[in-house]
Amino acid sequence: MEQKNSNQVLSKGKRPVYKNQWFFLLLAEVVLAVITGTINPRFFSIRNITNILEQIAVLGILASGMTMLIISGEIDISVGANIGLVSCVIAMMIRNDISYFWIILVALILAAFNSLLVGSSSLVFKAPSFITSLGFLSVFRGTAYAITKGVFQTIYGKFEALGLTRIWGILPLGFLIGISIYFLAHFILKYSKLGRHFYAVGSNTAAAYLSGISIFKTKLAAFLINGLLVGLASMILLSRVGAAQPTTGSGLELRAIGAVVIGGTPLSGGKGNILGTFFGVLLMGIISNTLNMLRVNPYFQEVVFGIFIVASLAVSAFSAYSGRGIFKKFIKQSREG
Amino acid sequence: MKGLKLLVLVVLLVSVFASIGMAKKLVYGYVTPGPDTWYRKDVEGFVYAANLAGVEVVVLNSDYDVEKEISNIQTLVNMKVDGMCVFSFNPNGAFIAAREAARAGIPLVVTDNVGEVLKSKDPVVACIDFNWDAMGKDIAQYIANNYPGENIAVIMGRLEHVPVQMFLKSFEPAVKELGKNKIVAIRDGQYIPDEAVKQAQDLIESGYKFSVLFVFNEEMGAAVVRMLKSRGLLNNPIKVITTNGAPYGIELIKEGAIKYSISSSPGWEGFVSFLALHSYVTGKIKALRQWIFLPITPITPETIDDKTKVVPWDIDPVWIELTKQYFPEYKGLIDVLN
Numbered sequence: 001m002e003q004k005n006s007n008q009v010l011s012k013g014k015r016p017v018y019k020n021q022w023f024f025l026l027l028a029e030v031v032l033a034v035i036t037g038t039i040n041p042r043f044f045s046i047r048n049i050t051n052i053l054e055q056i057a058v059l060g061i062l063a064s065g066m067t068m069l070i071i072s073g074e075i076d077i078s079v080g081a082n083i084g085l086v087s088c089v090i091a092m093m094i095r096n097d098i099s100y101f102w103i104i105l106v107a108l109i110l111a112a113f114n115s116l117l118v119g120s121s122s123l124v125f126k127a128p129s130f131i132t133s134l135g136f137l138s139v140f141r142g143t144a145y146a147i148t149k150g151v152f153q154t155i156y157g158k159f160e161a162l163g164l165t166r167i168w169g170i171l172p173l174g175f176l177i178g179i180s181i182y183f184l185a186h187f188i189l190k191y192s193k194l195g196r197h198f199y200a201v202g203s204n205t206a207a208a209y210l211s212g213i214s215i216f217k218t219k220l221a222a223f224l225i226n227g228l229l230v231g232l233a234s235m236i237l238l239s240r241v242g243a244a245q246p247t248t249g250s251g252l253e254l255r256a257i258g259a260v261v262i263g264g265t266p267l268s269g270g271k272g273n274i275l276g277t278f279f280g281v282l283l284m285g286i287i288s289n290t291l292n293m294l295r296v297n298p299y300f301q302e303v304v305f306g307i308f309i310v311a312s313l314a315v316s317a318f319s320a321y322s323g324r325g326i327f328k329k330f331i332k333q334s335r336e337g
Numbered sequence: 338m339k340g341l342k343l344l345v346l347v348v349l350l351v352s353v354f355a356s357i358g359m360a361k362k363l364v365y366g367y368v369t370p371g372p373d374t375w376y377r378k379d380v381e382g383f384v385y386a387a388n389l390a391g392v393e394v395v396v397l398n399s400d401y402d403v404e405k406e407i408s409n410i411q412t413l414v415n416m417k418v419d420g421m422c423v424f425s426f427n428p429n430g431a432f433i434a435a436r437e438a439a440r441a442g443i444p445l446v447v448t449d450n451v452g453e454v455l456k457s458k459d460p461v462v463a464c465i466d467f468n469w470d471a472m473g474k475d476i477a478q479y480i481a482n483n484y485p486g487e488n489i490a491v492i493m494g495r496l497e498h499v500p501v502q503m504f505l506k507s508f509e510p511a512v513k514e515l516g517k518n519k520i521v522a523i524r525d526g527q528y529i530p531d532e533a534v535k536q537a538q539d540l541i542e543s544g545y546k547f548s549v550l551f552v553f554n555e556e557m558g559a560a561v562v563r564m565l566k567s568r569g570l571l572n573n574p575i576k577v578i579t580t581n582g583a584p585y586g587i588e589l590i591k592e593g594a595i596k597y598s599i600s601s602s603p604g605w606e607g608f609v610s611f612l613a614l615h616s617y618v619t620g621k622i623k624a625l626r627q628w629i630f631l632p633i634t635p636i637t638p639e640t641i642d643d644k645t646k647v648v649p650w651d652i653d654p655v656w657i658e659l660t661k662q663y664f665p666e667y668k669g670l671i672d673v674l675n
Contacts, residue, residue, distance in 0.1 A: 292539035
């Protein structure tokens with residue numbers, strides 16, 4: 001029996017590709033793309049594909065940070081408000097013709113500081129990060145309202161490179177940055193000591209502590225990375241739309257968390273990977289684009305978006321279960337008993 | 338003698354309290370949906386007029402939360418304010434305000450509700466609105482005159498927003514009736530610039546044939562213009578048309594990036610909302626259920642620098658001049674304010 005268990009553990013490490021959640025997400029995406037492309041062949045045009053990639057860049061960067069945070073057993077629902085505050089601050093700086101060097105620095109430092117505030121208050125007060133981030137959500141949004149007095153901050157004609165540049169006229173720079181972030185996150189999670197610490201503290205805090213891992217430092221590192229990525233996402237978003245207001249980024253936190261969970265990272269932490277998150281983000285981008293490609297009535301788009309998400313998850317879950325033989329086991333058990 | 342002293346004391350006290358009562362400053366309450374640019378400017382206009390009149394204003398922000406909006410209304414009722422102005426982001430909020438204000442006997446003015454609250458059995462002093470219906474017709478007419486034969490794609494604000502519905506209700510039939518253009522698609526930009534850009538990109542790539550893009554406000558319009566410009570599609574062939582006359586929109590119109598817009602100043606709207614409320618509270622106008630429309634003006638190269646046509650969003654004395662011109666019923670009140 002012992003032998004069998006150790007074999008199971010070993011074989012889990014070499015799990016075939018088709019038994020991964022991300023594989024079924026990919027399948028769902030391919031099916032969706034083929035159906036949409038058959039109905040409207042323009043779906044497969046280079047311009048449309050690059051549009052989708054550009055549209056998911058910001059969400060992807062946020063979701064990467066969120067993946068590491070959730071794996072380490074934490075969550076931050078103030079990222080949308082953080083984006084709003086950072087975008088407003090840097091938009092105001094751009095309007096005052098401050099050097100881009102300082103703008104980039106301020107964006108990264110401010111976002112990281114905000115994220116660290118959420119994390120440290122959660123760790124120091126031993127309160128769930130869900131609650132502390134809920135509190136800071138109001139602080140960030142309120143600060144953005146106070147400094148802008150609710151006035152829209154436009155930067156027409158300035159700071160365009162990050163969000164509007166297309167390499168060789170095709171590939172959006174924002175997406176390339178996003179892809180680099182996925183690689184970086186993958187490297188951290190899979191090959192670095194810090195990544196292993198994220199999994200360890202997320203799956204069993206007590207065991208991680210007993211094995212000498214600093215829970216405080218590890219979780220704070222997750223918040224720091226999350227904050228830096230929020231800063232980067234804020235710059236790309238501002239550069240893309242050329243304007244900021246306190247509500248900028250509102251709702252992005254839920255989409256980022258959604259993409260992470262759809263990608264197979266459970267909210268309980270300790271598990272998950274960045275590849276799943278990538279396909280979760282891609283699924284959201286494809287569905288959103290599909291609705292327009294299929295010319296779905298705008299009054300029904302929200303409904304159809306929700307149905308697509310649930311259907312993709314169902315396909316993914318059923319396929320994963322059948323891959324693991326859970327259905328066969330269930331049928332066998334019900335026959336026996 | 339003792340009785341006389343008591344009488345003098347009573348008379349003195351009564352006169353002191355009466356003078357305090359006479360000198361009592363009027364206090365109005367204002368419920369705003371949230372501190373976004375449009376709403377903020379509306380508040381500024383209201384407070385500006387109140388300052389001129391020496392009236393104190395309590396501004397409460399609902400943060401787009403229906404529950405908070407109701408508690409804000411109840412707070413103002415409990416404070417026993419002398420008058421109330423409610424700018425609700427949902428039709429129901431105005432109905433609740435009307436009910437609560439009527440129960441407490443507080444005069445109420447409702448802003449940007451497209452007159453919906455006038456259907457309530459509880460009387461309100463006035464509804465202050467822009468003529469969204471006229472805006473829809475005007476935009477349709479401009480497109481028919483200037484771009485005949487071209488198809489139109491539309492990116493609106495939130496589809497559940499009453500002014501959005503009112504605009505579409507007049508715009509779509511007007512385009513059909515004029516017969517010069519066709520609307521190929523309507524999308525929801527949710528008043529979010531990023532969402533508007535996404536919708537514009539998808540509209541272009543999904544194969545819709547259009548060369549006129551109407552975007553419901555200039556916040557979204559500016560973001561869409563940025564995207565079209567970066568792809569060499571701005572005015573080649575896609576022309577952008579918006580509404581609002583926001584300061585950043587004016588700049589884009591001057592550059593030719595936005596072809597046409599309609600001026601509607603929230604600041605002036607707030608100013609007029611105050612006058613409607615104050616004239617009722619002070620007994621100068623006794624009518625209830627008034628529906629007051631602020632005029633809209635097209636923004637063209639000829640009108641763009643004329644403050645009486647393209648009304649500023651920020652506090653400006655031109656509001657006083659315009660109010661005298663368009664709302665002579667408030668002339669006496671304005672003269673006192675000045």
